[in-house]
Amino acid sequence: MSKRYEPQNIEKKWQKIWQDEKAFAATDDYTKPKYYALVEFPYPSGQGLHVGHPRPYTALDIVARKRRMQGYNVLYPMGWDAFGLPTENYAIKNHIHPKIVTKSNVHHFKDQLQSLGYSFDWDREINTTDPEYYHWTQWIFLKLFKAGLAYKKEMPINWCTSCKVGLANEEVVNGVCERCGSPVVRKVKSEWMLKITEYADKLIDGLDGVDYIERVKTSQKNWIGRSHGAEVDFSLKDKPEKLTIYTTRPDTLFGVTYMVLSPEHPYIDQYKDEIKNWDEVCAYREMAARKSDFERSELAKDKTGVMIDGLSAVNPVNGKEIPIWISDYVLMSYGTGAIMAVPAHDERDWEFAKKFNMPIIEVVAGGDVQNEVYTDVAEGTLVNSGFLNGLSVAEAKKKILEWLEENHVGKAKTNYKLRDWVFSRQRYWGEPIPIVHCDKCGYVPVPEESLPLELPDVESYMPTDNGESPLAAMTDWVNTTCPCCGGPAKRETDTMPQWAGSSWYYIRYTDPKNKEALASKEAMKYWLPVDWYNGGMEHTTLHLLYSRFWHKFLYDQGVVTCPEPYQKRTSHGMILGENGEKMSKSRGNVVNPDDIVAEFGADTLRTYEMFIGAFDLSASWSQEGVKGCRRFLERVWKLQDSLVDGDSYSKELESKMHQTIKKVSSDYESLKYNTAIAAMMTLVNEFYKAGKVTRKEFETLLILLNPVAPHMTEELWADLGYEGRLYQTAWPEFDEEKTVEAVAEIAVQINGKMRGTIKIAKDADKETAIAAAKEAVADKLTGNIVKEIYVPGRIVNIVQK
Structure with a gap:
């Protein structure tokens, strides 16, 4: 008899052997075929691993181990995405320095990962809070700044009322902070921005050359939101100014019956003396200012607005005067802050028109409007549209674009939903932004040779009520000299968002100890792009989009050697509690992987996580x-x-x-x-x-x-x-x-009724098959056999009387 299966002894033993033998270290032998498998590196929280973590880690570990056995030089690395708000919030709550919290959390996480036997190359471990790592995060920022893609702007931002920090649009989910769930309000701040919009086309077009699951591609395309249409100028009646709008349906211009401005539109203040219902307009603006962008743009909400008494516009295609309204569903941050309304063919405009009793004019035949229903017509024939009547939608779009350009009232335009990336955080635990401000020279980059600009130790890392970073109080650190003129200057006190360090970490894994560059050209050329990257769907429009942007910029700068960072991207489903609900402490359904390993062993946990169901779908524990x-x-x-x-x-x-x-x-x-x-x-x-x-x-x-x-x-x-x-x-x-079975199991029938089965060689002849069948049903053959039928590989039928 064999010895008992005791995983607790076996697993520790082999983990030590693998560690001592450096069993899974990628080599620098660039003559071998390579395979780079990557999972999203974790945020080392105080709670440690939950059972959701091992699902993707085990999946890619399987691929990495298999590929090594197939002769590949495999890179399967791990590190820590360790800057950011959760650690800082924990540090504030428990009065422990974020650096100490991070070190403790990383140690715990690493122990847990190693207990599961992953074949990570721990020689390449990285940590975003290590100055030797964020040296190069800052270096990339300086490259962006010098290329004109990093700039500072006074703007209304999403402000988390609890974290006391500005958030990117992508970090606001359903009107609340993605991190803590607290309400998000609008606040005007001077913020560092990254011009990701410059790369909108490259980010969409690059998806054609990569192997991403379709829902990831679709999610990115929808978030970037490229659309082709026209900019059209509506003149203000008896005024020199024009209202420029963007529309994807210039063919419907004859159906415009009113216009809507964002409550923040500058023309409202410019013409306040001519607006007869100024008090009503002001009251509405104050109400709108208290709402988040999400609340304002939510399609299902009740439409509200105020018609501006004293200003009107002129439709350029027919010269008709149309009223101008303000409504909170129009945002200054998207497009031009003004829209044309075609209520017959836009649901939101139709609802607004019905509520405020505005005219509705059908201009694309496709339904009987009768001021009762709107028709969302993408194809059809133009009606009530002057010189466009009788044309198809496609023909009308082409003709109206020509007309707008000939009459100097519009032009073809490609537009995007994507907004520039808000890159500032008014918090302590992040990479310092390597910029100083000089009254004489403006914003000046820190010299590259003085990087890294290290995060100073502070006594207080509490967020400030005035919205400034805790670094602002460190006058000895803030006050410096201008690298350009040598005069007095002040350091930037905002820090980078957590997304900075994770936007390029996959590059550093290829050459993590390089002190001269973020990685050597030789290492990048060999290892990149990543062959298979797995991560959560929730990061598709955040991390994945940001890292593709940084990579494409670095490619244009000649820093990296391939245009895309990841050749393949997949996503995994969540592991839910036994009750089918998302795991959370409040629901009491959290499963700690340490407990499973202790009771059943790591191999059992790994096997179960892979057997639980289809990898891309959620599954209940x-x-x-x-x-x-x-x-x-x-x-x-x-x-x-x-x-x-x-x-x-x-x-x-x-x-x-x-x-x-x-x-x-x-x-x-x-x-x-x-x-x-x-x-x-x-x-x-x-x-x-x-x-x-x-x-x-x-x-x-x-x-x-x-x-x-x-x-x-x-x-x-x-x-x-x-x-x-x-x-x-x-x-x-x-x-x-x-792989083709040599033996077939076939049915034996007597007078067409199933009486048994036999196993015979697939290529057995009739004589062999009949003999085997007769033997199998001998006790049932009680009459005279009059016919024997054999359908090879399928049936023997014996007919008796």
């Missing part, structure tokens, strides 16, 4: 499912008691072996980890059914299972005297011809 995976591993362990000599597959199981190799190899590469494990479970059942397993069959099973359950398989490999280390073994290959 099941303790019974965990126990089932442990039982499977126990069955594999006990197979050693059924081991027989044999350096080949048995004839009975040869096809099954080749089928399993083929399926597991394919499923590991296509996110079908659950079906790969199911195939191995089926194979194990076949071994038990046969009552034996040859050494060659067991060897193959151990290799196939190793990426999922590396500790147990490595232990069995060593105990049974297989050659070398399992992690260094070649991945098994399958013979396509042998």
Whole structure:
């Protein structure tokens, strides 16, 4: 009898061996084929790992281990996204310096990851709070600044009332802070911005050349929101100014019956003396100012507004005077802060027109409007549209664009929903922005040779009520000299957002100890782009978009050697509580992976996380499912008691072996980890059914299972005297011809009724098949046989009287 399966002893033993042998370190041998597998590095919170973390880590660990066995030089790195608000908020609450909090959290996280046996190359570990790392984060910022893509601007920002920090649009979810869930209000601040809009086209067009799952591509395209239309000038009646609007449907200009301005539009203040209902306008503006952009632009909300008495516009295509309204659903931060309203063919305009009793004119035939319903017509024939009547929508768009340009009242325009990236944070725990302000020279970059500009130690890192960073109080640090003129200057006291360090970390992994550059050209040319990157869908319009922007900028600067950072991007589903709800402390349904490892072992946790369901879909945790995976591993362990000599597959199981190799190899590469494990479970059942397993069959099973359950398989490999280390073994290959079953199970009928089955060779002749069938149903053959029918590989039918 074999020894007992005791994962607690086995797992620590092999983790130490792998560490001592540097089993998973990527090499600098650039002649080998490379494979770069990447998972999003974690934010090291005080809570440590939750059971959601191991799902993507195990998935890519499987791929990394398999690729090493196939002869690749594999880079599978890990590090820490350690700047940012959660650590600072924890530090403030518990009166512990963020640096100390970070160090403690990283240590705990690393212990947990290592306890799960991941094949990370820990020699390449990075930490965004390390000055040697953020030296190059600051260097990239200076490159952006010198290229005119980093600038400071006075603007209304999203202000978290709890974190007391400005947020990018992407960090505001449903009108609240993505991090803490507190209300977000508008506040005017001077902010550093990154001109990501300059790269809008490249960010969309670059998606054509990468292997991203479709919903990731769609999410990015929708967020950037490229649209083709026209800018059109509506003159203000009896005024020299014009209202410029952007529309994707210039063909509907004859249907414009009113205009709407953002309550913040500068023309309102400019003409306040001519606005007869100024008090009503002011009251509405004050109400709008108390709402977030999300609340204002929410489609489902009730439409509100005030018509400006004293200002009107003129429709350029027909000369008609139309009223101007203000409404909070129009934002100054998007487009021009003014829109034309075509209520017959826009739902929001129609609702507004119905509420305030405005005219509705159908201009694209496609439904009976009758001031009752709007028609969202993308195709149709133009009506009530002067010189456009009778044209199709496509023809009308072309003709109206020509007319607008000829009459100097408009032009073709491509527009984007994407806004520039708010890059300032008025907090302490982030990378200092390497800029000084001089009254004479303006904003001046810190010299590159003086980087890193280190984050100074502060006694108080509490957020300030006036919205300034805690660094602003450090006058000795703030007051400096201008690198340009040598005169007095002040350092920038805002810090970078957490997204800065994570926008380029995948580059640093390729050469993490380089002191002369963010990475050597040789290392970048070999390792980049990342071959497979897995991360959460929630980061598609944040981190993923930001890092693609930085990479494309660095490519244009000649710093990196490829135009895209990631060749393949996939996303995983969440692991929910047993009750099907998102795991949270308040719901009491959080599962700690440490507890699972302690009770069942890391290999069981890894196996269960991969077996729980389709990788890209959410799945509910099941303790019974965990126990089932442990039982499977126990069955594999006990197979050693059924081991027989044999350096080949048995004839009975040869096809099954080749089928399993083929399926597991394919499923590991296509996110079908659950079906790969199911195939191995089926194979194990076949071994038990046969009552034996040859050494060659067991060897193959151990290799196939190793990426999922590396500790147990490595232990069995060593105990049974297989050659070398399992992690260094070649991945098994399958013979396509042998994946086809040589034996067929066919039905035996008597007078057309099923009476039994037989197993025979697929190419058996009629005589052999009939003989086997008669033997199988001999007790049922009681009459005279008058006919014997054999359909090869399917049926034997014996007809008797």
